[in-house]
Amino acid sequence: xRKLKRTYFPFLRATIQEILAYPGEALLYIFGMxxxxxxxxxxxxxxxxxxxxxxxxxxxxxxxxxxxxxSFGVMQAINNGTVWNIAHDIxxxxxxxxxxxxxxxxxxxxxxxxxxxxxxxxxxxxPFSLIALxxxxxxxxxxxxxxxxLFMGILVGFLFDxxxxxxxxYIKNIFGIGFGKTALVRLLSGGLIPLVFFPDSVQKIIDxxxxxxxxxxxxxxxxxxxxxxxxxxxxxxxxxxxxxxxxINYIVWQRAVxxxxxxxx
Amino acid sequence: xxxxxxVSKTFKVYKKDDGLKGAVKGLxxxxxxxxxxxxxxxxxxxxxxxxxxxxxNGAGKSTTIKMMTGxxxxxxxxIEVCGVVPHKNRIENAKRIGVVFGQRTQxxxxxxxxxxFTILKEIYEVEDSAFETRYNYLIDLLEIEPFIKQPxxxxxxxxxxxxxxxxxxxxxxxxxxxxxxxxxxxxxVKERIRKAIKELNQKFQVTVILTTxxxxxxxxxxxxxMIIEKGEIIYDGAKEAIxxxxxxxxxxxLKVESFDESRIKALDFFVKSHDETSNVLVDExxxxxxxxxxxxxxxxxxxxxxxxxxVLDFSLQDQNIEEIVKKLYQGGIS
Numbered sequence: 030x031r032k033l034k035r036t037y038f039p040f041l042r043a044t045i046q047e048i049l050a051y052p053g054e055a056l057l058y059i060f061g062m063x064x065x066x067x068x069x070x071x072x073x074x075x076x077x078x079x080x081x082x083x084x085x086x087x088x089x090x091x092x093x094x095x096x097x098x099x100s101f102g103v104m105q106a107i108n109n110g111t112v113w114n115i116a117h118d119i120x121x122x123x124x125x126x127x128x129x130x131x132x133x134x135x136x137x138x139x140x141x142x143x144x145x146x147x148x149x150x151x152x153x154x155x156p157f158s159l160i161a162l163x164x165x166x167x168x169x170x171x172x173x174x175x176x177x178x179l180f181m182g183i184l185v186g187f188l189f190d191x192x193x194x195x196x197x198x199y200i201k202n203i204f205g206i207g208f209g210k211t212a213l214v215r216l217l218s219g220g221l222i223p224l225v226f227f228p229d230s231v232q233k234i235i236d237x238x239x240x241x242x243x244x245x246x247x248x249x250x251x252x253x254x255x256x257x258x259x260x261x262x263x264x265x266x267x268x269x270x271x272x273x274x275x276x277i278n279y280i281v282w283q284r285a286v287x288x289x290x291x292x293x294x
Numbered sequence: 295x296x297x298x299x300x301v302s303k304t305f306k307v308y309k310k311d312d313g314l315k316g317a318v319k320g321l322x323x324x325x326x327x328x329x330x331x332x333x334x335x336x337x338x339x340x341x342x343x344x345x346x347x348x349x350x351n352g353a354g355k356s357t358t359i360k361m362m363t364g365x366x367x368x369x370x371x372x373i374e375v376c377g378v379v380p381h382k383n384r385i386e387n388a389k390r391i392g393v394v395f396g397q398r399t400q401x402x403x404x405x406x407x408x409x410x411f412t413i414l415k416e417i418y419e420v421e422d423s424a425f426e427t428r429y430n431y432l433i434d435l436l437e438i439e440p441f442i443k444q445p446x447x448x449x450x451x452x453x454x455x456x457x458x459x460x461x462x463x464x465x466x467x468x469x470x471x472x473x474x475x476x477x478x479x480x481x482x483v484k485e486r487i488r489k490a491i492k493e494l495n496q497k498f499q500v501t502v503i504l505t506t507x508x509x510x511x512x513x514x515x516x517x518x519x520m521i522i523e524k525g526e527i528i529y530d531g532a533k534e535a536i537x538x539x540x541x542x543x544x545x546x547x548l549k550v551e552s553f554d555e556s557r558i559k560a561l562d563f564f565v566k567s568h569d570e571t572s573n574v575l576v577d578e579x580x581x582x583x584x585x586x587x588x589x590x591x592x593x594x595x596x597x598x599x600x601x602x603x604x605v606l607d608f609s610l611q612d613q614n615i616e617e618i619v620k621k622l623y624q625g626g627i628s
Contacts, residue, residue, distance in 0.1 A: 032419075039413040047404040050445060126400050128365045131388040132417055287367075 036132060037140040044144025059152055062101060069097050086225045092252055095166055096223055099248045102153035103179060104220035107186035107243050108211055109145045111138055115194025116203045135191065135278070142187055154179070158251075167251055174260070175251035181267040182243045186214075188274035189239060195285050219245030239270045295501055296339035296362065296469070301371030303332040303357050331357040333525040334371070341468070344495055344502040346516030346533070348509075348619060354525040355505045359471055362503070363393055376468060389418065392462030396474035399458055401446040407457050408442050411464060418465035425464070432460040435490050452483035459487060463494060470494070472504045476511055488514050509619065521619065536618060542588050543618075548581040548599055549607040557602045564598050565590060 048055050077083075077090045088096065115138065118124040127134050158175075161167045167175075193210055197203045215221050218240035224232060235241055246263050249255055255263055308324040332354045339345060349355045360366040361373055364380030364387045373380055380387040393400075401410045415425045433439055436456040441449055449457065455475065462470060472491070476484045492515060494500045504515060512519065512533070519536055521529040529536065553576065562574040565583060568590035575582040581603075583595060592610060599605060 035416050035419065039416045043402055043405055043409070043413060046409060047402070050404045123398065125360070125365050126395070126398055128384060129363050129388055129391070129393040130400070130417060131385040133385075 033136070037136050040137050040140040041144040041147065044141050045148060048145070048148050055148075062105065062153070066098055066101050069101075070094060073097065086223065087254075088223060088225075091166060093223075095161060095252060096248055098157055099154070099251060100220050100244055102149055102157070103182065103244045103247060104215060104218075105153070106146045106149040106179075106183055107190075107218075107220075108214065109142055111142050111187055111190040112194040112203070112207050112210070114138060114141070115191060116197035116207070119195070119197040135282070138191070139184075139187055142183075146183055161251075167253060171251055171253045175247050178247040178250045178264065178267060181264075181271060182247045185239055185267060185270050185274060186218075186243045188271065188278055189214075189243075191278055192274070192281055195281050198285055198288050214240055214243070217241070218243040219248070239274065242267045242270050295341045295376060296337075296503075297372075297374040298338070298358075298362070299336050299372045300334050301332060301336070301358075301361065301368045301373060302330065302334050303354075303361060303366065304369045305329045305331055330525050332361075332368075332522075335522070335525075335527050336371075337520060337527065337530055339501060339503070341501055342495065342499040344491070344504060344515050344517045346512035346519045347503055347505045347522065348507075348512060348519065349505075349522035353522045355522055356473060358522070359473055359503065359505065363391060363471060364388065389465070390467055391469045391471060392465070392467035393471045394455075394458050394462045394473065394475050396455065396472075396477040399446070399454060400461055401454065401457060403447050404445055406443050406445050407438070407449070410446065410457075410461060414461055414464050420465050424466070428464060428466060432463055435493060436460050437486065452479050455479060455483065455487065456490075459490060463500075466498070467500070469501045469503070472502060472506075474506055475504070476506060476508050484508070484511075491515055542586055543584060544587050544592070545611040546583040546585070546592065546595060547609045547611065548583070548603070548605050549579065550581060550599075551604040551606055553579075554603075561599060561602060565595060568594070 073090070073093050077085070077093070083089060085093075118127065124134070127137065158167075158172050162169065162172065193207075194203075196206075200206060217224075217235055217238060220243075224235055224241060224245045227235065242263075246267060250260070250263070305328070307327050307329060335354075335358065347355055347358070357366065361368050362375060362380060364382075364384040367381040375387055376390055378387045378390075401407065402413065405413075411429060415429075420428070433442065436459060438453075438457060438460055441453050441457075446454065446457070459472075459475065470491075475491075476487055479487070488511065491502060491504075495502055502515070504511065506512060516533050519529065519531065519533050520527055558574065558576060558581070561581075561583075565572045565574060565585055569586045572583065572585040572590070575584070581599070583599075585595065596608070
């Protein structure tokens with residue numbers, strides 16, 4: 030554990046330092062995200078004020094606002110370029126620079142990604158959680174459970190992206206398909222709208238896919254929508270997906286390493 | 295220290311036919327093609343040696359280095375570096391080696407250089423006190439101090455390469471692999487890098503495997519030369535011995551006032567009568583005569599040319615490694 034921290038923590042720190050190396054860009058990023066949030070906010074405002082119902086699919090307007098802001102944050106944290114990093118390392122052969130060092134590629138990228146997650150936490154998730162607590166939109170237990178679930182959701186997202194990124198070995202134009210993937214993940218993870226808005230039949234399909242565990246599950250926990258057994262079930266679901274995706278990653282990586290070591294950088 | 299025994303490496307590539315038709319065909323049936331990048335090479339390296347590993351582009355240099363660093367797995371044969379099989383224990387092996395690829399950097403692009411060094415310290419688990427000594431030594435040796443606080447992206451190529459070398463040496467590796475470390479550098483920086491490599495070798499007995507296309511790197515640094523051509527090692531021995539193996543060839547350049555085809559032919563015939571491998575080349579307004587000085591003396595050629603041509607100027611060049619290598623690349627000696 031100590032070795033893990035010593036060897037890989039510098040990568041987390043390095044990402045944060047890299048973000049801070051371009052403060053203007055970080056500000057622009059925050060600005061862009063805020064605009065995005067406002068657009069969605071107004072859409073929902075219109076929907077809630079035009080209808081007669083105060084509660085739509087079990088969501089009050091306030092809950093919907095919480096959902097929007099958090100889903101933006103979580104979506105950014107998950108969708109942060111791991112795919113491009115891997116694809117780039119493979120295409121340009123920079124993966125070799127990693128293989129000559131005594132480090133594990135998965136862990137290196139994970140910690141690099143966690144650096145970005147920390148950044149997102151500080152600019153969106155922590156301040157907003159605080160605001161939500163003050164406004165009594167959630168409680169401390171829910172926030173703690175949310176953070177735990179968020180971490181697992183990010184792991185699921187990372188492992189999924191890693192598998193996807195390794196497709197760069199076989200597909201030249203990973204950019205096009207990568208954008209498709211982003212859109213699909215956004216839709217199916219609940220990053221766009223809460224999954225309860227989908228028809229039952231679609232929800233049944235989503236239930237057996239890993240995407241739900243990335244965004245929808247943590248935010249629903251934040252909103253206190255799960256309790257008792259249900260809570261245990263969604264956590265187990267996340268754990269299960271982490272295990273399955275680690276398994277797939279292992280298999281794909283073995284093949285990929287062979288590819289690197291057979292074909293050359 | 296390094297044992298390479300009967301190592302071969304075959305790459306499998308898929309052959310594609312040209313054009314759309316070929317691309318479509320490739321979807322259904324792909325023809326495999328095998329390329330032997332390295333063929334049955336063997337060599338041993340002792341501690342403290344500086345090996346100049348040379349060969350034309352695509353001769354198999356990088357493939358050999360990548361196998362020794364554990365990035366590539368040999369198709370057959372065995373490699374052992376300090377008792378470790380690199381491709382099986384990549385991480386174990388990585389702790390003991392330093393690598394500089396001239397074309398790539400191992401520094402973090404957006405971070406100040408100093409930060410990169412700190413990160414490397416953590417990755418390689420270097421103790422604080424050992425790091426301190428080493429760090430100060432390398433900073434001094436490679437004159438890095440002036441730009442240590444700058445982000446890597448703002449460094450010039452020469453600064454970056456010096457920093458890369460320092461980064462590769464921070465954890466006191468026993469072996470240093472340098473793949474074209476002086477590529478694209480100016481004379482001053484080249485000199486400094488060479489000086490540093492030499493000092494690291496003498497002071498710490500670091501074993502160096504150096505590939506380069508700059509023969510002056512080899513001339514100044516290497517204690518032993520290995521030449522690889524089309525995947526086979528065609529020369530492996532001391533730098534000084536290379537001349538003996540490939541003949542004592544020299545080159546005489548003559549600047550003459552006017553040309554006369556028949557006289558050039560006569561000169562060519564004269565030189566060839568002593569040394570059939572010799573060559574007379576015409577280049578603008580000068581003549582190049584390449585010959586083996588064991589077979590015909592400089593004086594003989596000079597006196598012959600003096601009588602036939604009006605010689606304005608002449609220069610005599612020693613056969614250097616560059617010439618030998620050039621000839622090897624052209625397939626002149628095999």
